[in-house]
Amino acid sequence: DKKIIIAIDGFSSTGKSTLAKQLAKHLGYVFIDTGAMYRAIAFFSMQKGYINNDFFDKESLIKSLPTIRLQFKFNAELGFAEMYLNGENVEKQIRSFEVSGFVSKVAEITEVRTKLVEQQQEMGKDKGIVMDGRDIGTVVFPEAELKIFMTASAQTRAQRRYDELLQKGDTVTFEEVFNNVVERDYIDTHRSNSPLAKADDAVEIDNSNLTRAEQFDLVLEVVNEIL
Ligand code: C5P
Numbered sequence: 001d002k003k004i005i006i007a008i009d010g011f012s013s014t015g016k017s018t019l020a021k022q023l024a025k026h027l028g029y030v031f032i033d034t035g036a037m038y039r040a041i042a043f044f045s046m047q048k049g050y051i052n053n054d055f056f057d058k059e060s061l062i063k064s065l066p067t068i069r070l071q072f073k074f075n076a077e078l079g080f081a082e083m084y085l086n087g088e089n090v091e092k093q094i095r096s097f098e099v100s101g102f103v104s105k106v107a108e109i110t111e112v113r114t115k116l117v118e119q120q121q122e123m124g125k126d127k128g129i130v131m132d133g134r135d136i137g138t139v140v141f142p143e144a145e146l147k148i149f150m151t152a153s154a155q156t157r158a159q160r161r162y163d164e165l166l167q168k169g170d171t172v173t174f175e176e177v178f179n180n181v182v183e184r185d186y187i188d189t190h191r192s193n194s195p196l197a198k199a200d201d202a203v204e205i206d207n208s209n210l211t212r213a214e215q216f217d218l219v220l221e222v223v224n225e226i227l
Contacts, residue, residue, distance in 0.1 A: 013181055014157060019132075032072065032081075032123055032130070034132065070084070097172050097177070100184070105187070108187065108193065135195075135196070
């Protein structure tokens with residue numbers, strides 16, 4: 001039985017994790033949402049007071065990196081793994097709009113990326129993994145057997161994220177969500193270390209006008225050609 005690595009990259013709120021979860025479930029693979037890891041570091045920085053709207057003490061964050069332990073623990077009820085920061089389940093906290101506001105600044109730091117990329121590569125060493133993020137096909141697993149790059153219009157993506165946040169009871173306006181999506185895309189594509197980019201050999205999917213089911217069928221065809 002051939003096991004492969006599937007790398008899914010793309011802009012914010014393109015539904016990367018949704019697709020990755022569907023694929024992992026279908027194939028019996030492990031699903032890893034690397035955004036959760038960067039979000040956990042951003043949450044840690046907020047808790048420690050290293051980052052707020054006015055300043056960012058990068059040096060203190062870098063110094064405390066060795067004390068940060070990130071783990072994914074599978075939750076059978078939910079059917080996917082949840083993020084643990086130093087033993088505490090932070091899955092809910094890391095999805096807040098506040099964390100979304102800081103995460104791209106934290107993800108720019110080279111020392112942060114080095115630590116997380118190393119952990120991600122370790123998780124994929126036995127293959128049979130679907131990993132989503134920004135640099136999976138370009139940096140984490142440049143040898144991945146399948147790379148997918150997802151896009152959708154900013155309007156579509158902001159609307160999806162806005163609906164999701166409202167449903168969770170977050171009080172944000174559509175404009176705030178739209179601005180956050182655009183700002184994160186800008187930082188993610190312009191940073192000097194591992195900027196978000198489509199790998200040359202990635203399959204690009206614009207899902208602005210695709211249902212989840214249509215998108216899944218499309219990707220499954222590509223997967224079946226490889227397996
Ligand atoms: O995927 P998600 O939107 O949760 O990711 C949150 C942020 O984490 C991204 O906007 C990006 O700044 C950062 N990230 C990254 N590299 C990854 C995954 C996420 O820089 N592989």
